[in-house]
Amino acid sequence: MLFMTQTKISKAFQTTISAEAIRMLGFRPGRRVNQIVEGKRLILELVEDAEALAGSLGNGKRGHSIEEMKAAGKKGIAKAGAAGLEEAV
Numbered sequence: 786m787l788f789m790t791q792t793k794i795s796k797a798f799q800t801t802i803s804a805e806a807i808r809m810l811g812f813r814p815g816r817r818v819n820q821i822v823e824g825k826r827l828i829l830e831l832v833e834d835a836e837a838l839a840g841s842l843g844n845g846k847r848g849h850s851i852e853e854m855k856a857a858g859k860k861g862i863a864k865a866g867a868a869g870l871e872e873a874v
Contacts, residue, residue, distance in 0.1 A: 786809070788805065788806060788809060790803040790805070790806060802829075810831060811831065812831065816831060816832070817831075817832040818830060818831055818832060819832055
C-alpha cells in the first residue's frame with residue numbers, strides 16, 4: 786500500500802497527519818509513534834501498546850507467580866537429589 790499526501794511544517798515544527806492516513810494506519814489520540822529518519826525521509830511507525838498486544842502471548846490462562854516458580858524449582862531439585870541418592874545406594 787502506498788499513500789502520499791503533502792503538508793506544511795508550522796513555526797512550532799508541527800504538522801498535520803491527513804485524515805485518510807490516520808484511518809489507514811489506525812492512529813488514535815494519545816498513541817505513540819516512533820520517528821525514524823532514513824536518508825531524507827521521516828517515517829512514523831505506530832508503537833504497539835500493551836492493549837493492542839492483549840492476547841498475543843497465550844490463551845488467557847493465568848501465569849505462575851515468582852513464588853510458585855521458585856517452589857516448583859526447589860521441589861524439582863529435591864526430587865532430582867533424592868533420585869540421585871537412590872541410584873548411589
